[in-house]
Amino acid sequence: MASVSSQPQFRYTQPPSKVLHLRNLPWECTEEELIELGKPFGKVVNTKCNVGANRNQAFIEFADLNQAIAMISYYASSSEPAQVRGKTVYLQYSNRQEIVNNKTTADIAGNVLLITIEGQDARLVSIDVLHLVFSAFGFVHKITTFEKTAGFQALVQFSDAETATSAKNALDGRIIPRYLLSDSIAPCTLRITYSAHTDLSVKFQSHRSRDYTNPYLPVAPSAIDGNCQFNLGLDGKKLEPESNVLLASIENMQYAVTLDVLHMVFSAFGPIQKIAMFDKNGALQALIQYPDIQTAIVAKEALEGHCIYDGGFCKLHLSYSRHTDLSIKLNNDRSRDYTVANPALVNPQPPVLGQQPIQTMGQAGHQYNGTQYPAPGMGQSMMPPQPSAGWGASDVPAMPQSMPLQMTNHNPYAPPASMSQMSHGMMQMPGQSGIPSPASTMPHFRPNHM
DNA sequence: AGCACA
Numbered sequence: 204m205a206s207v208s209s210q211p212q213f214r215y216t217q218p219p220s221k222v223l224h225l226r227n228l229p230w231e232c233t234e235e236e237l238i239e240l241g242k243p244f245g246k247v248v249n250t251k252c253n254v255g256a257n258r259n260q261a262f263i264e265f266a267d268l269n270q271a272i273a274m275i276s277y278y279a280s281s282s283e284p285a286q287v288r289g290k291t292v293y294l295q296y297s298n299r300q301e302i303v304n305n306k307t308t309a310d311i312a313g314n315v316l317l318i319t320i321e322g323q324d325a326r327l328v329s330i331d332v333l334h335l336v337f338s339a340f341g342f343v344h345k346i347t348t349f350e351k352t353a354g355f356q357a358l359v360q361f362s363d364a365e366t367a368t369s370a371k372n373a374l375d376g377r378i379i380p381r382y383l384l385s386d387s388i389a390p391c392t393l394r395i396t397y398s399a400h401t402d403l404s405v406k407f408q409s410h411r412s413r414d415y416t417n418p419y420l421p422v423a424p425s426a427i428d429g430n431c432q433f434n435l436g437l438d439g440k441k442l443e444p445e446s447n448v449l450l451a452s453i454e455n456m457q458y459a460v461t462l463d464v465l466h467m468v469f470s471a472f473g474p475i476q477k478i479a480m481f482d483k484n485g486a487l488q489a490l491i492q493y494p495d496i497q498t499a500i501v502a503k504e505a506l507e508g509h510c511i512y513d514g515g516f517c518k519l520h521l522s523y524s525r526h527t528d529l530s531i532k533l534n535n536d537r538s539r540d541y542t543v544a545n546p547a548l549v550n551p552q553p554p555v556l557g558q559q560p561i562q563t564m565g566q567a568g569h570q571y572n573g574t575q576y577p578a579p580g581m582g583q584s585m586m587p588p589q590p591s592a593g594w595g596a597s598d599v600p601a602m603p604q605s606m607p608l609q610m611t612n613h614n615p616y617a618p619p620a621s622m623s624q625m626s627h628g629m630m631q632m633p634g635q636s637g638i639p640s641p642a643s644t645m646p647h648f649r650p651n652h653m
Numbered sequence: 654a655g656c657a658c659a
Contacts, residue, residue, distance in 0.1 A: 254657050261657095299657085
């Protein structure tokens with residue numbers, strides 16, 4: 204009972220070390236918090252956080268072995284467990300005697316972030332979605348994407364390391380908000396480190412790379428047509444069971460497409476029960492519900508690839524939605540239930556911020572399971588330094604609605620400042636004022652028109 | 654909730 208020397212080491216027989224191993228830490232745990240935790244027991248000379256596959260482990264190294272013993276002993280007999288922000292932290296002696304800090308390029312702050320997108324459908328995350336996500340923290344200069352053994356990755360270039368750091372701190376380990384992705388895309392987790400790059404080289408605007416500082420950069424031929432898998436949801440990429448609800452993506456939307464326009468176009472094939480419009484991947488999408496699958500099939504076959512307007516404008520791409528019955532909360536300019544003759548619903552409600560029939564954009568922050576993270580840089584005028592909402596409540600919900608189409612139109616690109624000035628989706632496409640509105644331009648849908 | 658290293 205006394206002899207332990209050659210036994211495997213169990214938790215109660217771990218030999219003391221001035222290094223303590225901590226687990227079950229919260230995501231946001233910082234070096235400072237580790238120091239706070241250890242400080243009552245001695246001098247913390249080194250820490251290492253975000254350790255392990257889940258990055259919820261850490262190490263604390265004390266100056267003296269007795270200090271580590273004091274901490275272990277204290278919590279061994281304390282009725283209160285060690286905690287970081289209310290979360291119980293489990294402590295034990297490390298099996299090493301000192302912390303080895305391998306500072307790599309991934310740890311050295313820089314203005315370019317290396318993003319690894321994890322998830323079954325990571326490759327389907329468009330560069331526009333990434334741009335949207337990262338723009339919440341400051342002007343994004345450039346993005347390149349590529350495929351490596353690590354999976355689908357992107358480099359995102361900010362002006363400076365501070366902006367990059369705020370984005371990294373806020374987004375590392377988070378998922379891309381669901382409302383930014385097609386319904387059928389599996390959750391995508393972002394893993395973020397610093398890149399050693401300082402200035403990315405982008406030759407073309409394409410589906411793989413963008414330079415947002417240079418609107419005159421030529422568009423890569425591959426991005427002009429054909430290669431639009433990202434905008435299309437998952438057409439052809441995945442098995443899509445037929446459905447009475449069609450998902451329509453509208454490409455090259457030089458003209459506004461209204462609910463009434465969609466109703467008119469899709470009504471040609473049968474009665475429409477419901478329509479819900481929303482922005483996704485920076486493009487307009489709509490769900491159109493027919494009473495039956497057969498009608499939807501006919502409509503899809505007839506309309507796929509056709510344009511609502513002459514000249515290749517507002518090209519439709521259709522897929523089958525997973526929905527079978529849309530939930531329309533209220534009738535407004537973006538969603539309508541044609542089956543309900545409820546007077547209360549017939550008159551459009553006043554506009555609601557971030558209104559979304561399918562998902563409530565205003566609550567998007569809840570995608571993050573209530574975990575709070577620091578304010579994006581753009582929020583400072585509205586919020587104190589440590590707001591509770593991140594981009595969930597104030598910033599990003601406005602953006603999907605205001606996102607200009609970037610590849611399919613040739614608007615002058617919004618200047619950097621506008622991104623942080625944007626509020627509540629009010630940014631209209633610049634340079635479009637001379638184009639007749641669809642209200643005065645009857646959409647002449649022609650089945651044979653390409 | 655169980656030991657780090659791009």
